[in-house]
Protein backbone atom coordinates (compact mmCIF):
# COMPACT_ATOMS: atom_id res chain seq x y z
CA UNK A 1 0.00 0.00 0.00
CA UNK A 2 1.36 3.43 -0.94
CA UNK A 3 2.03 5.68 2.00
CA UNK A 4 -0.44 8.48 2.36
CA UNK A 5 0.69 11.51 4.32
CA UNK A 6 -2.26 11.08 6.71
CA UNK A 7 -1.63 7.39 7.37
CA UNK A 8 -1.27 6.20 10.95
CA UNK A 9 -0.29 2.90 12.50
CA UNK A 10 -2.29 1.99 15.61
CA UNK A 11 -2.50 -0.80 18.16
CA UNK A 12 -5.80 -1.67 19.81
CA UNK A 13 -6.12 -4.48 22.35
CA UNK A 14 -9.76 -5.55 22.52
CA UNK A 15 -8.88 -7.97 25.34
CA UNK A 16 -5.89 -9.48 27.14
CA UNK A 17 -4.32 -6.21 28.36
CA UNK A 18 -5.01 -5.85 32.08
CA UNK A 19 -5.89 -9.53 32.43
CA UNK A 20 -4.31 -12.90 31.71
CA UNK A 21 -6.53 -14.63 29.19
CA UNK A 22 -8.68 -14.00 26.11
CA UNK A 23 -6.14 -12.15 24.01
CA UNK A 24 -7.55 -10.23 21.07
CA UNK A 25 -5.37 -7.56 19.47
CA UNK A 26 -5.79 -5.32 16.44
CA UNK A 27 -3.31 -3.42 14.34
CA UNK A 28 -4.73 -0.66 12.15
CA UNK A 29 -3.15 1.16 9.22
CA UNK A 30 -4.72 4.08 7.37
CA UNK A 31 -5.61 7.74 7.64
CA UNK A 32 -8.45 7.54 10.13
CA UNK A 33 -10.05 4.94 12.42
CA UNK A 34 -12.94 4.45 10.01
CA UNK A 35 -10.72 4.22 6.96
CA UNK A 36 -8.12 1.85 8.34
CA UNK A 37 -7.33 -1.69 7.32
CA UNK A 38 -7.16 -3.97 10.33
CA UNK A 39 -5.09 -7.02 11.18
CA UNK A 40 -6.40 -9.18 14.01
CA UNK A 41 -3.91 -11.13 16.13
CA UNK A 42 -5.34 -13.92 18.31
CA UNK A 43 -8.92 -14.56 19.38
CA UNK A 44 -8.79 -16.25 22.79
CA UNK A 45 -11.05 -17.19 25.66
CA UNK A 46 -10.87 -17.13 29.40
CA UNK A 47 -12.73 -19.44 31.77
CA UNK A 48 -15.63 -18.68 34.11
CA UNK A 49 -15.35 -19.19 37.87
CA UNK A 50 -17.68 -19.72 40.84
CA UNK A 51 -18.84 -16.09 40.63
CA UNK A 52 -20.55 -16.83 37.30
CA UNK A 53 -22.87 -19.80 37.75
CA UNK A 54 -23.37 -21.68 34.48
CA UNK A 55 -20.71 -19.76 32.52
CA UNK A 56 -17.69 -21.79 31.43
CA UNK A 57 -16.31 -19.71 28.58
CA UNK A 58 -15.76 -15.95 28.28
CA UNK A 59 -14.49 -14.00 25.29
CA UNK A 60 -13.99 -10.43 24.12
CA UNK A 61 -16.78 -8.23 22.83
CA UNK A 62 -15.82 -8.16 19.15
CA UNK A 63 -18.36 -5.56 18.02
CA UNK A 64 -15.68 -2.96 17.06
CA UNK A 65 -14.15 -5.24 14.46
CA UNK A 66 -17.36 -7.03 13.48
CA UNK A 67 -18.76 -3.62 12.43
CA UNK A 68 -15.63 -3.05 10.32
CA UNK A 69 -15.30 -6.55 8.97
CA UNK A 70 -14.98 -5.29 5.38
CA UNK A 71 -11.75 -3.61 6.44
CA UNK A 72 -10.46 -6.62 8.36
CA UNK A 73 -7.71 -8.04 6.13
CA UNK A 74 -7.18 -11.20 8.17
CA UNK A 75 -6.47 -12.86 11.49
CA UNK A 76 -3.22 -14.49 12.53
CA UNK A 77 -3.24 -16.92 15.46
CA UNK A 78 0.16 -16.87 17.17
CA UNK A 79 -0.25 -20.26 18.88
CA UNK A 80 -2.84 -22.83 19.90
CA UNK A 81 -3.35 -22.05 23.59
CA UNK A 82 -6.98 -21.42 24.50
CA UNK A 83 -6.26 -17.82 25.52
CA UNK A 84 -5.16 -17.16 21.93
CA UNK A 85 -7.33 -19.40 19.74
CA UNK A 86 -10.27 -20.51 21.92
CA UNK A 87 -12.83 -17.94 20.72
CA UNK A 88 -12.07 -18.05 17.00
CA UNK A 89 -14.71 -20.63 16.09
CA UNK A 90 -17.28 -18.66 18.15
CA UNK A 91 -16.59 -15.18 16.76
CA UNK A 92 -15.31 -15.88 13.24
CA UNK A 93 -18.83 -16.30 11.76
CA UNK A 94 -19.30 -12.55 12.44
CA UNK A 95 -15.94 -11.72 10.86
CA UNK A 96 -15.66 -14.07 7.86
CA UNK A 97 -12.04 -13.07 7.25
CA UNK A 98 -8.97 -15.00 6.07
CA UNK A 99 -7.30 -16.98 8.87
CA UNK A 100 -3.52 -17.52 8.94
CA UNK A 101 -1.73 -20.05 11.15
CA UNK A 102 1.28 -22.36 11.19
CA UNK A 103 0.62 -26.13 10.71
CA UNK A 104 0.11 -27.28 14.32
CA UNK A 105 -2.13 -24.32 15.21
CA UNK A 106 -4.03 -24.80 11.93
CA UNK A 107 -4.82 -28.44 12.90
CA UNK A 108 -6.23 -27.23 16.24
CA UNK A 109 -8.27 -24.53 14.45
CA UNK A 110 -9.74 -27.15 12.10
CA UNK A 111 -10.74 -29.34 15.07
CA UNK A 112 -12.33 -26.41 16.88
CA UNK A 113 -14.38 -25.37 13.86
CA UNK A 114 -15.48 -29.00 13.35
CA UNK A 115 -16.55 -29.23 17.01
CA UNK A 116 -18.66 -26.06 16.70
CA UNK A 117 -20.04 -27.14 13.35
CA UNK A 118 -18.68 -23.99 11.66
CA UNK A 119 -17.61 -24.36 8.03
CA UNK A 120 -14.15 -22.88 7.39
CA UNK A 121 -15.06 -22.54 3.70
CA UNK A 122 -11.44 -22.48 2.53
CA UNK A 123 -10.60 -19.44 4.68
CA UNK A 124 -7.73 -21.16 6.52
CA UNK A 125 -4.25 -20.37 5.14
CA UNK A 126 -1.43 -22.52 6.50
CA UNK A 127 1.87 -20.64 6.58
CA UNK A 128 5.33 -22.06 7.32
CA UNK A 129 7.31 -21.46 10.48
CA UNK A 130 9.68 -18.48 10.15
CA UNK A 131 8.04 -17.51 6.85
CA UNK A 132 7.23 -14.13 5.28
CA UNK A 133 3.82 -13.27 3.91
CA UNK A 134 1.58 -10.30 3.39
CA UNK A 135 -1.85 -9.61 4.87
CA UNK A 136 -3.31 -6.43 3.38
CA UNK A 137 -0.89 -3.53 4.07
CA UNK A 138 1.01 -5.59 6.67
CA UNK A 139 4.22 -7.45 5.74
CA UNK A 140 4.69 -10.22 8.23
CA UNK A 141 7.78 -12.19 9.17
CA UNK A 142 7.33 -14.99 11.67
CA UNK A 143 9.94 -16.01 14.17
CA UNK A 144 9.54 -19.20 16.21
CA UNK A 145 10.05 -18.87 19.95
CA UNK A 146 10.07 -21.32 22.84
CA UNK A 147 6.91 -21.61 24.98
CA UNK A 148 4.81 -24.47 26.40
CA UNK A 149 3.15 -25.57 23.15
CA UNK A 150 4.55 -26.28 19.68
CA UNK A 151 4.92 -23.42 17.19
CA UNK A 152 4.81 -20.28 19.35
CA UNK A 153 5.15 -17.55 16.74
CA UNK A 154 6.32 -14.02 17.29
CA UNK A 155 5.65 -11.57 14.47
CA UNK A 156 7.53 -8.71 12.86
CA UNK A 157 4.79 -6.61 11.33
CA UNK A 158 6.08 -4.06 8.86
CA UNK A 159 4.23 -1.19 7.19
CA UNK A 160 5.51 2.00 5.57
CA UNK A 161 5.35 3.55 9.03
CA UNK A 162 7.67 1.10 10.74
CA UNK A 163 8.04 -2.39 12.15
CA UNK A 164 6.24 -3.70 15.19
CA UNK A 165 7.48 -6.71 17.09
CA UNK A 166 4.55 -8.70 18.52
CA UNK A 167 6.19 -11.29 20.76
CA UNK A 168 3.20 -13.54 21.44
CA UNK A 169 3.85 -15.87 24.40
CA UNK A 170 7.53 -16.70 24.68
CA UNK A 171 10.48 -17.61 26.86
CA UNK A 172 14.15 -18.26 26.35
CA UNK A 173 15.01 -21.91 26.77
CA UNK A 174 18.43 -23.19 25.69
CA UNK A 175 16.92 -26.71 25.52
CA UNK A 176 13.20 -26.35 24.85
CA UNK A 177 13.04 -29.85 23.25
CA UNK A 178 10.31 -28.42 20.99
CA UNK A 179 10.70 -24.81 19.84
CA UNK A 180 13.54 -22.40 19.12
CA UNK A 181 16.47 -22.54 21.57
CA UNK A 182 17.95 -19.31 20.32
CA UNK A 183 15.53 -16.55 19.41
CA UNK A 184 18.44 -14.17 19.29
CA UNK A 185 19.32 -15.32 15.76
CA UNK A 186 16.49 -13.45 14.37
CA UNK A 187 17.19 -10.43 14.94
CA UNK A 188 20.17 -8.68 13.75
CA UNK A 189 18.31 -7.36 10.75
CA UNK A 190 15.71 -5.68 12.95
CA UNK A 191 18.01 -4.45 15.70
CA UNK A 192 17.38 -0.77 16.45
CA UNK A 193 14.70 -0.73 13.77
CA UNK A 194 11.69 -1.68 15.86
CA UNK A 195 9.16 1.08 16.36
CA UNK A 196 7.21 -0.78 19.02
CA UNK A 197 7.43 -4.04 20.90
CA UNK A 198 4.12 -5.51 22.10
CA UNK A 199 5.28 -8.00 24.72
CA UNK A 200 4.14 -10.76 27.10
CA UNK A 201 4.12 -9.61 30.76
CA UNK A 202 2.98 -12.80 32.56
CA UNK A 203 6.13 -13.49 34.62
CA UNK A 204 7.84 -10.10 34.53
CA UNK A 205 7.61 -9.84 38.32
CA UNK A 206 9.42 -13.16 38.79
CA UNK A 207 13.16 -12.77 39.26
CA UNK A 208 15.68 -14.79 37.28
CA UNK A 209 14.89 -17.14 34.41
CA UNK A 210 12.06 -19.53 33.74
CA UNK A 211 14.29 -22.60 33.36
CA UNK A 212 14.60 -25.27 30.77
CA UNK A 213 12.41 -28.13 29.64
CA UNK A 214 15.51 -30.34 29.54
CA UNK A 215 15.99 -29.85 33.29
CA UNK A 216 12.40 -30.97 33.87
CA UNK A 217 13.12 -34.08 31.80
CA UNK A 218 16.23 -34.95 33.81
CA UNK A 219 14.54 -34.27 37.15
CA UNK A 220 11.46 -36.29 36.29
CA UNK A 221 13.62 -39.31 35.40
CA UNK A 222 15.35 -39.03 38.81
CA UNK A 223 12.05 -38.64 40.67
CA UNK A 224 10.29 -41.55 38.94
CA UNK A 225 13.30 -43.86 39.36
CA UNK A 226 12.81 -43.73 43.13
CA UNK A 227 9.11 -44.59 43.04
CA UNK A 228 7.53 -47.97 43.57
CA UNK A 229 4.15 -49.07 42.21
CA UNK A 230 2.24 -47.12 39.61
CA UNK A 231 3.15 -43.55 38.70
CA UNK A 232 0.60 -41.06 37.39
CA UNK A 233 1.86 -37.86 35.78
CA UNK A 234 -0.52 -35.06 34.98
CA UNK A 235 0.22 -32.03 32.85
CA UNK A 236 -1.45 -29.73 30.31
CA UNK A 237 -2.21 -31.74 27.17
CA UNK A 238 -1.07 -28.80 25.03
CA UNK A 239 2.44 -28.95 26.53
CA UNK A 240 3.63 -31.36 23.86
CA UNK A 241 7.30 -31.14 24.89
CA UNK A 242 6.21 -32.29 28.38
CA UNK A 243 4.26 -35.19 26.87
CA UNK A 244 7.39 -36.20 25.01
CA UNK A 245 9.32 -35.82 28.27
CA UNK A 246 6.91 -38.14 30.10
CA UNK A 247 7.26 -40.72 27.29
CA UNK A 248 11.02 -40.40 27.64
CA UNK A 249 10.78 -40.84 31.42
CA UNK A 250 8.71 -44.01 30.94
CA UNK A 251 11.34 -45.44 28.61
CA UNK A 252 14.24 -44.51 30.90
CA UNK A 253 12.55 -46.05 33.94
CA UNK A 254 11.39 -49.24 32.14
CA UNK A 255 7.72 -48.44 32.46
CA UNK A 256 5.01 -48.71 29.82
CA UNK A 257 3.20 -45.47 29.03
CA UNK A 258 -0.57 -45.38 29.34
CA UNK A 259 -2.21 -42.20 28.01
CA UNK A 260 -5.48 -41.30 29.72
CA UNK A 261 -7.94 -38.54 28.76
CA UNK A 262 -9.52 -37.44 25.50
CA UNK A 263 -7.62 -34.16 25.12
CA UNK A 264 -4.29 -35.93 25.73
CA UNK A 265 -5.00 -38.44 22.93
CA UNK A 266 -6.24 -35.64 20.68
CA UNK A 267 -3.13 -33.52 21.23
CA UNK A 268 -0.84 -36.49 20.54
CA UNK A 269 -2.59 -37.19 17.25
CA UNK A 270 -2.44 -33.50 16.19
CA UNK A 271 1.26 -33.37 17.06
CA UNK A 272 1.91 -36.53 15.03
CA UNK A 273 0.01 -35.06 12.09
CA UNK A 274 2.60 -32.28 11.88
CA UNK A 275 5.59 -34.52 12.46
CA UNK A 276 6.10 -34.11 16.23
CA UNK A 277 6.08 -37.03 18.73
CA UNK A 278 6.72 -39.46 15.87
CA UNK A 279 9.04 -41.56 18.05
CA UNK A 280 6.57 -42.27 20.81
CA UNK A 281 5.55 -45.81 20.04
CA UNK A 282 5.48 -47.34 23.46
CA UNK A 283 1.93 -46.36 24.39
CA UNK A 284 -0.25 -49.19 25.66
CA UNK A 285 -3.96 -49.10 26.43
CA UNK A 286 -5.66 -49.53 29.81
CA UNK A 287 -6.55 -53.18 29.12
CA UNK A 288 -2.95 -54.12 28.36
CA UNK A 289 -1.88 -52.16 31.43
CA UNK A 290 -4.09 -54.33 33.65
CA UNK A 291 -1.87 -57.33 32.78
CA UNK A 292 1.34 -55.59 33.87
CA UNK A 293 2.91 -55.22 37.29
CA UNK A 294 2.29 -51.91 39.06
CA UNK A 295 5.97 -51.03 38.91
CA UNK A 296 5.94 -51.34 35.12
CA UNK A 297 3.39 -48.62 34.50
CA UNK A 298 3.42 -44.86 34.03
CA UNK A 299 0.13 -43.10 33.31
CA UNK A 300 -0.01 -39.72 31.58
CA UNK A 301 -3.29 -38.04 32.48
CA UNK A 302 -5.32 -34.90 31.79
CA UNK A 303 -6.74 -32.84 34.67
CA UNK A 304 -3.64 -31.11 36.08
CA UNK A 305 -5.79 -28.23 37.36
CA UNK A 306 -8.26 -30.43 39.23
CA UNK A 307 -10.91 -30.16 36.51
CA UNK A 308 -13.90 -32.18 37.76
CA UNK A 309 -14.15 -34.28 34.56
CA UNK A 310 -10.40 -34.46 33.98
CA UNK A 311 -8.85 -37.94 34.12
CA UNK A 312 -6.81 -37.21 37.26
CA UNK A 313 -9.80 -36.10 39.34
CA UNK A 314 -11.83 -39.09 38.19
CA UNK A 315 -8.97 -41.44 39.00
CA UNK A 316 -8.59 -39.79 42.44
CA UNK A 317 -12.32 -40.35 43.00
CA UNK A 318 -11.97 -43.96 41.79
CA UNK A 319 -14.49 -43.08 39.13
CA UNK A 320 -12.41 -44.03 36.08
CA UNK A 321 -13.34 -47.39 34.62
CA UNK A 322 -10.37 -49.76 34.53
CA UNK A 323 -7.97 -47.66 36.66
CA UNK A 324 -7.98 -48.11 40.39
CA UNK A 325 -5.48 -45.96 42.23
CA UNK A 326 -4.19 -47.48 45.46
CA UNK A 327 -1.79 -47.27 48.38
CA UNK A 328 1.82 -46.42 47.52
CA UNK A 329 1.00 -45.32 43.98
CA UNK A 330 2.36 -41.85 43.16
CA UNK A 331 0.83 -38.84 41.43
CA UNK A 332 3.15 -36.20 39.96
CA UNK A 333 1.69 -32.81 39.07
CA UNK A 334 4.10 -31.62 36.37
CA UNK A 335 2.32 -28.30 36.07
CA UNK A 336 1.76 -24.95 37.72
CA UNK A 337 -1.00 -24.53 40.27
CA UNK A 338 -2.89 -21.77 38.47
CA UNK A 339 -4.26 -19.12 40.87
CA UNK A 340 -7.96 -19.78 41.38
CA UNK A 341 -7.58 -23.55 41.08
CA UNK A 342 -6.01 -24.07 44.52
CA UNK A 343 -9.23 -25.16 46.19
CA UNK A 344 -9.97 -27.91 43.67
CA UNK A 345 -6.36 -29.07 43.62
CA UNK A 346 -5.82 -29.07 47.38
CA UNK A 347 -9.04 -31.04 47.72
CA UNK A 348 -7.64 -33.62 45.31
CA UNK A 349 -4.25 -33.71 47.09
CA UNK A 350 -6.04 -34.44 50.37
CA UNK A 351 -8.17 -37.15 48.80
CA UNK A 352 -5.05 -38.86 47.42
CA UNK A 353 -3.23 -38.43 50.71
CA UNK A 354 -6.10 -40.15 52.57
CA UNK A 355 -5.59 -43.14 50.26
CA UNK A 356 -1.84 -43.13 51.12
CA UNK A 357 -0.97 -42.09 47.59
CA UNK A 358 2.25 -40.14 47.23
CA UNK A 359 1.58 -36.61 45.87
CA UNK A 360 4.47 -34.73 44.24
CA UNK A 361 4.06 -31.15 43.02
CA UNK A 362 6.31 -28.37 41.74
CA UNK A 363 6.77 -27.33 45.39
CA UNK A 364 8.43 -30.67 46.19
CA UNK A 365 10.66 -31.15 43.15
CA UNK A 366 11.75 -29.12 40.10
CA UNK A 367 9.34 -30.85 37.77
CA UNK A 368 7.77 -27.91 36.01
CA UNK A 369 8.97 -24.78 34.23
CA UNK A 370 6.84 -21.88 33.06
CA UNK A 371 6.38 -21.10 29.38
CA UNK A 372 6.68 -17.34 29.95
CA UNK A 373 9.81 -15.21 30.38
CA UNK A 374 10.99 -14.14 33.81
CA UNK A 375 12.64 -10.78 34.41
CA UNK A 376 16.15 -11.66 33.17
CA UNK A 377 14.78 -13.06 29.92
CA UNK A 378 12.77 -9.87 29.43
CA UNK A 379 15.94 -7.84 29.96
CA UNK A 380 17.70 -9.93 27.28
CA UNK A 381 14.85 -9.32 24.87
CA UNK A 382 14.88 -5.56 25.41
CA UNK A 383 18.63 -5.51 24.87
CA UNK A 384 18.27 -7.40 21.60
CA UNK A 385 15.32 -5.53 20.19
CA UNK A 386 15.80 -2.04 21.63
CA UNK A 387 12.34 -0.79 20.66
CA UNK A 388 11.40 2.88 20.72
CA UNK A 389 8.00 2.10 22.20
CA UNK A 390 7.16 -0.70 24.61
CA UNK A 391 3.54 -1.84 25.06
CA UNK A 392 3.16 -4.43 27.82
CA UNK A 393 0.27 -6.85 27.22
CA UNK A 394 -0.72 -10.34 28.42
CA UNK A 395 -0.81 -9.43 32.11
CA UNK A 396 -2.86 -7.96 34.90
CA UNK A 397 -2.43 -4.25 35.63
CA UNK A 398 0.31 -4.83 38.21
CA UNK A 399 2.30 -6.88 35.67
CA UNK A 400 1.86 -4.23 32.97
CA UNK A 401 2.94 -1.47 35.34
CA UNK A 402 6.03 -3.37 36.49
CA UNK A 403 6.84 -4.23 32.87
CA UNK A 404 6.61 -0.61 31.69
CA UNK A 405 8.86 0.50 34.56
CA UNK A 406 11.36 -2.20 33.61
CA UNK A 407 11.26 -1.06 29.97
CA UNK A 408 11.90 2.51 31.09
CA UNK A 409 14.86 1.44 33.21
CA UNK A 410 16.29 -0.34 30.15
CA UNK A 411 16.25 2.85 28.11
CA UNK A 412 12.99 2.50 26.20
CA UNK A 413 11.94 6.03 25.22
CA UNK A 414 8.20 5.44 25.34
CA UNK A 415 6.96 2.76 27.74
CA UNK A 416 3.18 2.84 27.27
CA UNK A 417 0.73 1.61 29.86
CA UNK A 418 -2.59 1.05 28.10
CA UNK A 419 -5.77 -0.93 28.68
CA UNK A 420 -8.32 -2.85 26.65
CA UNK A 421 -10.15 -0.56 24.23
CA UNK A 422 -7.39 2.09 24.01
CA UNK A 423 -6.45 2.99 20.43
CA UNK A 424 -2.75 3.74 20.62
CA UNK A 425 -1.07 5.50 17.71
CA UNK A 426 2.40 4.02 17.30
CA UNK A 427 3.45 6.12 14.29
CA UNK A 428 4.00 8.69 12.99
CA UNK A 429 5.18 10.95 15.79
CA UNK A 430 5.18 10.26 19.48
CA UNK A 431 2.87 7.48 20.67
CA UNK A 432 -0.50 8.64 21.92
CA UNK A 433 -3.87 7.19 22.85
CA UNK A 434 -6.03 8.80 20.17
CA UNK A 435 -9.37 7.21 20.92
CA UNK A 436 -11.14 4.48 22.83
CA UNK A 437 -13.55 1.88 21.59
CA UNK A 438 -16.10 -0.34 23.26
CA UNK A 439 -14.40 -3.32 24.81
CA UNK A 440 -16.01 -5.81 27.11
CA UNK A 441 -16.82 -9.42 27.64
CA UNK A 442 -19.21 -11.90 26.11
CA UNK A 443 -20.29 -14.97 28.03
CA UNK A 444 -21.11 -18.22 26.32
CA UNK A 445 -24.32 -19.21 28.06
CA UNK A 446 -25.85 -22.54 27.04
CA UNK A 447 -25.73 -22.14 23.28
CA UNK A 448 -25.41 -18.40 22.75
CA UNK A 449 -23.20 -15.43 23.48
CA UNK A 450 -24.59 -12.85 25.87
CA UNK A 451 -23.15 -9.53 27.10
CA UNK A 452 -21.62 -9.58 30.57
CA UNK A 453 -24.23 -7.10 31.87
CA UNK A 454 -27.09 -9.31 30.72
CA UNK A 455 -30.03 -9.11 33.16
CA UNK A 456 -30.64 -12.84 33.23
CA UNK A 457 -27.07 -13.47 34.40
CA UNK A 458 -27.44 -11.14 37.39
CA UNK A 459 -30.80 -12.80 38.05
CA UNK A 460 -29.09 -16.21 38.04
CA UNK A 461 -26.47 -14.97 40.48
CA UNK A 462 -29.20 -13.70 42.82
CA UNK A 463 -30.96 -17.05 42.58
CA UNK A 464 -27.77 -18.87 43.51
CA UNK A 465 -27.28 -16.68 46.61
CA UNK A 466 -30.87 -16.19 47.75
CA UNK A 467 -33.01 -18.91 46.18
CA UNK A 468 -36.36 -18.38 44.47
CA UNK A 469 -39.94 -17.88 45.63
CA UNK A 470 -42.89 -18.55 43.29
CA UNK A 471 -46.45 -17.51 44.17
CA UNK A 472 -49.54 -18.16 42.06
CA UNK A 473 -52.83 -16.53 43.14
CA UNK A 474 -56.17 -17.41 41.58
CA UNK A 475 -58.44 -14.36 41.89
CA UNK A 476 -62.14 -13.87 41.44
CA UNK A 477 -63.76 -10.82 39.84
CA UNK A 478 -63.59 -8.90 43.16
CA UNK A 479 -59.83 -9.47 43.24
CA UNK A 480 -60.09 -11.82 46.22
CA UNK A 481 -58.41 -15.19 46.50
CA UNK A 482 -60.56 -17.91 45.04
CA UNK A 483 -58.45 -20.69 46.56
CA UNK A 484 -55.29 -20.86 48.69
CA UNK A 485 -52.25 -19.37 46.93
CA UNK A 486 -49.86 -21.90 45.43
CA UNK A 487 -46.42 -21.24 46.86
CA UNK A 488 -43.16 -22.95 46.04
CA UNK A 489 -39.59 -22.03 46.73
CA UNK A 490 -36.08 -23.27 45.98
CA UNK A 491 -32.95 -22.82 47.98
CA UNK A 492 -34.69 -21.45 51.12
CA UNK A 493 -35.10 -23.30 54.39
CA UNK A 494 -38.86 -23.87 54.80
CA UNK A 495 -38.76 -23.55 58.59
CA UNK A 496 -37.70 -20.43 60.49
CA UNK A 497 -35.78 -20.17 63.76
CA UNK A 498 -38.89 -21.10 65.78
CA UNK A 499 -39.41 -24.10 63.52
CA UNK A 500 -42.58 -22.58 62.13
CA UNK A 501 -43.48 -23.50 58.58
CA UNK A 502 -42.75 -20.36 56.57
CA UNK A 503 -44.95 -21.33 53.64
CA UNK A 504 -48.01 -21.70 55.92
CA UNK A 505 -47.37 -18.30 57.45
CA UNK A 506 -46.80 -16.70 54.05
CA UNK A 507 -50.08 -18.16 52.83
CA UNK A 508 -51.80 -16.43 55.74
CA UNK A 509 -49.99 -13.19 54.96
CA UNK A 510 -51.20 -13.32 51.36
CA UNK A 511 -54.79 -13.97 52.50
CA UNK A 512 -54.51 -10.91 54.77
CA UNK A 513 -53.13 -8.86 51.90
CA UNK A 514 -56.12 -9.55 49.67
CA UNK A 515 -58.65 -9.34 52.53
CA UNK A 516 -57.38 -5.97 53.70
CA UNK A 517 -56.91 -4.40 50.29
CA UNK A 518 -60.36 -3.26 49.38
CA UNK A 519 -59.54 -0.87 46.64
CA UNK A 520 -56.86 -2.76 44.80
CA UNK A 521 -56.08 -1.33 41.42
CA UNK A 522 -57.50 -3.31 38.53
CA UNK A 523 -54.08 -3.11 36.95
CA UNK A 524 -52.28 -6.43 37.34
CA UNK A 525 -48.87 -4.75 37.34
CA UNK A 526 -49.77 -2.77 40.49
CA UNK A 527 -51.22 -5.77 42.35
CA UNK A 528 -48.21 -7.70 41.29
CA UNK A 529 -45.79 -5.12 42.65
CA UNK A 530 -47.58 -4.75 45.99
CA UNK A 531 -47.87 -8.50 46.51
CA UNK A 532 -44.23 -8.97 45.59
CA UNK A 533 -43.14 -6.38 48.12
CA UNK A 534 -45.38 -7.86 50.88
CA UNK A 535 -44.08 -11.39 50.23
CA UNK A 536 -40.45 -10.35 49.96
CA UNK A 537 -40.58 -8.33 53.18
CA UNK A 538 -42.24 -11.22 54.96
CA UNK A 539 -39.60 -13.73 53.81
CA UNK A 540 -36.77 -11.31 54.64
CA UNK A 541 -38.09 -10.81 58.18
CA UNK A 542 -38.28 -14.54 58.78
CA UNK A 543 -35.17 -15.78 56.95
CA UNK A 544 -32.96 -12.69 56.27
CA UNK A 545 -32.90 -13.86 52.64
CA UNK A 546 -34.10 -11.92 49.58
CA UNK A 547 -35.17 -14.59 47.11
CA UNK A 548 -35.86 -13.90 43.46
CA UNK A 549 -39.65 -13.65 43.56
CA UNK A 550 -42.07 -14.57 40.77
CA UNK A 551 -45.75 -13.65 41.16
CA UNK A 552 -48.41 -15.11 38.87
CA UNK A 553 -51.97 -13.79 38.94
CA UNK A 554 -54.73 -15.87 37.37
CA UNK A 555 -58.21 -14.35 36.97
CA UNK A 556 -61.37 -16.42 36.79
Ligand SMILES: [Zn+2]
Pocket residue numbers: 079081147148169
Ligand atom coordinates in the same frame (compact mmCIF):
# COMPACT_ATOMS: atom_id res chain seq x y z
ZN1 LIG B 1 0.53 -19.47 25.43
Ligand SMILES: [Zn+2]
Pocket residue numbers: 081083084169394
Ligand atom coordinates in the same frame (compact mmCIF):
# COMPACT_ATOMS: atom_id res chain seq x y z
ZN1 LIG C 1 -1.18 -16.69 26.49
